[in-house]
Amino acid sequence: DQQVKQNSPSLSVQEGRISILNCDYTNSMFDYFLWYKKYPAEGPTFLISISSIKDKNEDGRFTVFLNKSAKHLSLHIVPSQPGDSAVYFCAASRFGNEKLTFGTGTRLTIIP
Amino acid sequence: GAGVSQSPSNKVTEKGKDVELRCDPISGHTALYWYRQSLGQGLEFLIYFQGNSAPDKSGLPSDRFSAERTGGSVSTLTIQRTQQEDSAVYLCASNLNRGTEAFFGQGTRLTVV
Numbered sequence: 001d002q003q004v005k006q007n008s009p010s011l012s013v014q015e016g017r018i019s020i021l022n023c024d025y026t027n028s029m030f031d032y033f034l035w036y037k038k039y040p041a042e043g044p045t046f047l048i049s050i051s052s053i054k055d056k057n058e059d060g061r062f063t064v065f066l067n068k069s070a071k072h073l074s075l076h077i078v079p080s081q082p083g084d085s086a087v088y089f090c091a092a093s094r095f096g097n098e099k100l101t102f103g104t105g106t107r108l109t110i111i112p
Numbered sequence: 113g114a115g116v117s118q119s120p121s122n123k124v125t126e127k128g129k130d131v132e133l134r135c136d137p138i139s140g141h142t143a144l145y146w147y148r149q150s151l152g153q154g155l156e157f158l159i160y161f162q163g164n165s166a167p168d169k170s171g172l173p174s175d176r177f178s179a180e181r182t183g184g185s186v187s188t189l190t191i192q193r194t195q196q197e198d199s200a201v202y203l204c205a206s207n208l209n210r211g212t213e214a215f216f217g218q219g220t221r222l223t224v225v
Contacts, residue, residue, distance in 0.1 A: 006154075034213060043116070043203055043216030044155070089155060098143055099168050100205075100214060104154035 003027045004092050006103035014111050019077040021106050023090035026071065030092040034100065035064060035075045038087045047088075048075070077108075085110045114138070116217035118204050124223045125194055133189040133220045137206030144187050145214060146179060150200040158202075161187060194224045 005024045013019045021035075031052040036044035050057040050064045050073070057064050063076045077084055087107050091100040117136040125131050137144050146158040157171040161181045172178070176194075181187040191198055201221050205214040 036216075041218070043205075043218045046213035046215065049213060091155075098162065099145060099157050099160045099171075101157065102147070102155035 002104070003030075004090060004101050004103040006088075006090060006106050008106050009104070010107040010109070012109045012111055013080045015082060016079045019075075019080045019084065019108055019110070021075040021077075021088050021090075021108065023073045023075075023103055024071060025073075025092050027092070027094065027101075028071065029094040030101075031095055032093045033064070033066060033073050034091045035062075036089045036091060036102075037084075038089065038105070044089060080110045082110050082112055084108060116204055116206055116215050118202075118217035118220050120220060121218065122221045122223075124225060127196060127224055128193055130190065130192045131194055131222065133191075133202050133204075133222070135187045135189070135204030135206075135217060137185065137187070137204070138215055139185075141206035141208050141215075142184065143207050143209065143214070144181060145205045146187070146189050147203045147205065148200040149203065149219075155203065158189070191222075194222075196224045198222060199224045 003026050034049040035047040038044040048059050048062045048064050050066050055066050066073045087105045089102050089105045091102045093100050119134045144161040147155045159179045160168040163184045164181050176192045179189045201219040203219045205216040207214040
């Protein structure tokens with residue numbers, strides 16, 4: 001049962017344009033969401049998070065949007081840079097169960 | 113060290129042998145997680161520790177897998193009688209408390225031949 005889904009395994013975006021990565025979840029009890037970036041042969045690194053009491057969180061070039069009614073979140077990267085090429089994972093957790101449930105990841109490629 | 117440290121970074125073992133993977137979390141982090149990533153797959157949850165206890169071990173794939181944590185710090189993941197399907201990158205993460213991001217180590221790449 002895949003509770004966190006990233007339906008696009010890959011995405012290519014021109015440098016300077018906006019990258020939009022999507023994530024859907026099925027468990028309405030999730031109340032904390034995170035995005036991680038992973039380069040080959042490295043562990044995932046935290047990017048940005050959002051609590052369910054918010055619908056938007058911004059940090060520099062990265063913005064996460066949360067639509068609770070649709071059980072959908074997205075990560076916007078603008079402008080996209082070559083160093084953003086990596087695999088992006090979304091993750092979710094719920095109060096009382098601290099484990100992070102991850103999606104399967106989206107490989108983002110920024111084209112120079 | 114400042115980050116989550118895992119050892120070894122690479123391990124090649126023969127099918128049927130036991131292996132131990134080690135994780136040193138960030139000092140003071142009470143929560144510790146083990147995940148694995150098989151080739152072409154996402155991050156699969158294995159077990160979560162809060163202090164030395166494991167409130168959630170639901171992700172351990174079989175009774176060949178076990179983990180312990182001592183002193184609220186170092187954790188060891190043990191795989192007995194390894195099988196080829198155990199080949200994966202095993203990742204450890206820690207965080208201070210709920211609502212904060214988890215920091216990952218670089219992982220241990222396990223290859224069972």
